[in-house]
Amino acid sequence: PEGLSDACWQEPWYVAGRGLQVFSRCGSWALSALLSGGGAAADNQLAAELRMVLMDLGPTFVKVGQFLSSRVDLLAPPYIAELRLLTDRVRPFPREVAAASLSKEWQELGSTAYSEVIREGGLPDKPVAAASLCQVYRLDLDSVGQVAVKIQRPEIRPLICTDLFLLRILAGMAG
Numbered sequence: 001p002e003g004l005s006d007a008c009w010q011e012p013w014y015v016a017g018r019g020l021q022v023f024s025r026c027g028s029w030a031l032s033a034l035l036s037g038g039g040a041a042a043d044n045q046l047a048a049e050l051r052m053v054l055m056d057l058g059p060t061f062v063k064v065g066q067f068l069s070s071r072v073d074l075l076a077p078p079y080i081a082e083l084r085l086l087t088d089r090v091r092p093f094p095r096e097v098a099a100a101s102l103s104k105e106w107q108e109l110g111s112t113a114y115s116e117v118i119r120e121g122g123l124p125d126k127p128v129a130a131a132s133l134c135q136v137y138r139l140d141l142d143s144v145g146q147v148a149v150k151i152q153r154p155e156i157r158p159l160i161c162t163d164l165f166l167l168r169i170l171a172g173m174a175g
Contacts, residue, residue, distance in 0.1 A: 011162075018162045022057060029053045040078075047082035054083075055091055059156055060163035062086050062132035092130035098137070098151045099123050116141050 029049055036042040054065040068075060069083035099122060106114040117123065117139060127135040134150045141147060 011158075014158075015162055015165065018159075019166050022061075022163070022166060025053050025057055043076055043078045047076075047078040050079065051082040051085060054086065058159055058163070059132040059153060060160050060167070062090055066132070086132070088129060088131070090130045090132055092127050092135050093153055095123055095125060097154050098127070098135065101151055101154060102149065113141065113143070116143060 033046050036046055054061040065083045065086040069080055072080055103114050123137050128138045129136045134152045137149045139147050139149055
């Protein structure tokens with residue numbers, strides 16, 4: 001935890017900007033929830049909006065939503081249903097970004113497999129699955145047959161570190 005704090009204090013403007021982004025997105029949703037007036041239709045709409053807010057905020061908040069989806073003791077059924085969608089229906093990142101990441105990683109490892117991927121037509125247009133931390137592509141390579149390749153979301157480490165730092169501050173304020 002101390003290393004996390006030290007790293008985040010090295011980039012105070014990034015942390016402040018991210019904090020503002022998180023606060024504004026969550027605050028806007030909370031204000032909508034307060035003004036909704038309740039009812040089943042409002043709950044369904046708010047639950048869907050919450051899922052979208054968490055997806056927009058990125059992997060850390062998708063994980064928070066996944067955790068909350070298992071808390072039937074805390075949330076109403078519409079929220080549980082919407083947040084459960086975060087386990088396997090997260091918005092994928094662009095194929096081109098995935099291909100660039102795969103190329104860089106495999107070349108750094110000295111792997112010749114990426115040249116085979118290119119010969120076979122590159123990555124498919126759509127991943128088999130997109131999750132909070134990565135997405136998965138199914139490839140059929142002549143040398144090894146069918147394989148699943150997980151590609152980590154771009155720039156995930158600094159984002160998660162910053163989000164954890166912010167959540168830690170919030171937890172300290174609440175506790």
